[in-house]
Amino acid sequence: GAxxxxxxxxxICKSGTSVKIECRSxxxxxxxxxxxxxxxxxxxxLMATSNEGSKATYEQGVEKDKFLINHASLTLSTLTVTSxxxxxxxxxxxxxxxxxxPEAFFGQGTRLTVV
Amino acid sequence: SQKIEQNSEALxxxxxxxxxxxxxxxxxxxxxxxxxxxxxxxGPVFLLLIRxxxxxxRKERLxxxxxxxxxxxxxxxxxxxxxxxxxxxxxxxxxSWGKFQFGAGTQVVVTP
Numbered sequence: 001g002a003x004x005x006x007x008x009x010x011x012i013c014k015s016g017t018s019v020k021i022e023c024r025s026x027x028x029x030x031x032x033x034x035x036x037x038x039x040x041x042x043x044x045x046l047m048a049t050s051n052e053g054s055k056a057t058y059e060q061g062v063e064k065d066k067f068l069i070n071h072a073s074l075t076l077s078t079l080t081v082t083s084x085x086x087x088x089x090x091x092x093x094x095x096x097x098x099x100x101x102p103e104a105f106f107g108q109g110t111r112l113t114v115v
Numbered sequence: 116s117q118k119i120e121q122n123s124e125a126l127x128x129x130x131x132x133x134x135x136x137x138x139x140x141x142x143x144x145x146x147x148x149x150x151x152x153x154x155x156x157x158g159p160v161f162l163l164l165i166r167x168x169x170x171x172x173r174k175e176r177l178x179x180x181x182x183x184x185x186x187x188x189x190x191x192x193x194x195x196x197x198x199x200x201x202x203x204x205x206x207x208x209x210x211s212w213g214k215f216q217f218g219a220g221t222q223v224v225v226t227p
Binding site: 004006032034042043044046049091093094095097099102103104105106107108109111 | 146147149151156157158159160161164204206208213214215216217218219220
């Protein structure tokens with residue numbers, strides 16, 4: 001089956017620093033990648049949609065200057081949380097779609113803690 | 116966009132019984148509906164997809180139904196096992212980009 005690898009699985013950073021999270025599709029080319037945020041006991045909240053080689057489309061209320069998304073190739077998308085604050089602490093998950101299949105394949109998620 | 120409702124209360128069920136979860140949506144009927152499983156601290160894992168012209172879909176001990184008149188999908192886990200304990204999410208595709216909207220999920224706890 002299709003595998004999406006997300007790295008790191010957890011990270012602790014100091015307030016004011018930036019953190020980069022990588023999302024790779026290992027055995028398929030992802031035409032579209034999605035980034036989600038999830039708070040405890042809540043559903044996934046879509047942050048942005050990215051297509052290879054073009055700018056990401058952000059959902060309403062998501063600061064594009066704070067959450068930088070780069071989709072440089074068909075197998076790699078990165079999310080950079082800039083000038084992180086404690087309120088950015090959350091579980092971030094990426095997913096990828098092939099375009100041929102309707103289902104999405106998810107990464108393992110990244111637990112970000114900002115101290 | 117859709118409003119998707121899933122039972123927020125955890126479903127506690129005894130091993131061997133059938134767990135039934137509900138997913139209701141409010142607006143247009145999607146071309147297909149999907150169910151995912153999520154374990155604590157992990158990303159969701161795709162389980163089943165059912166198309167609007169399908170009434171029922173099965174995969175091993177899992178069964179999904181889709182009623183576009185009621186705007187509802189039911190997800191059944193038959194002969195449940197403790198390893199089935201997880202949160203189950205239903206998802207509808209939101210637009211042509213392939214964006215998903217997820218329900219909040221229902222936690223299932225299977226006790227021996």
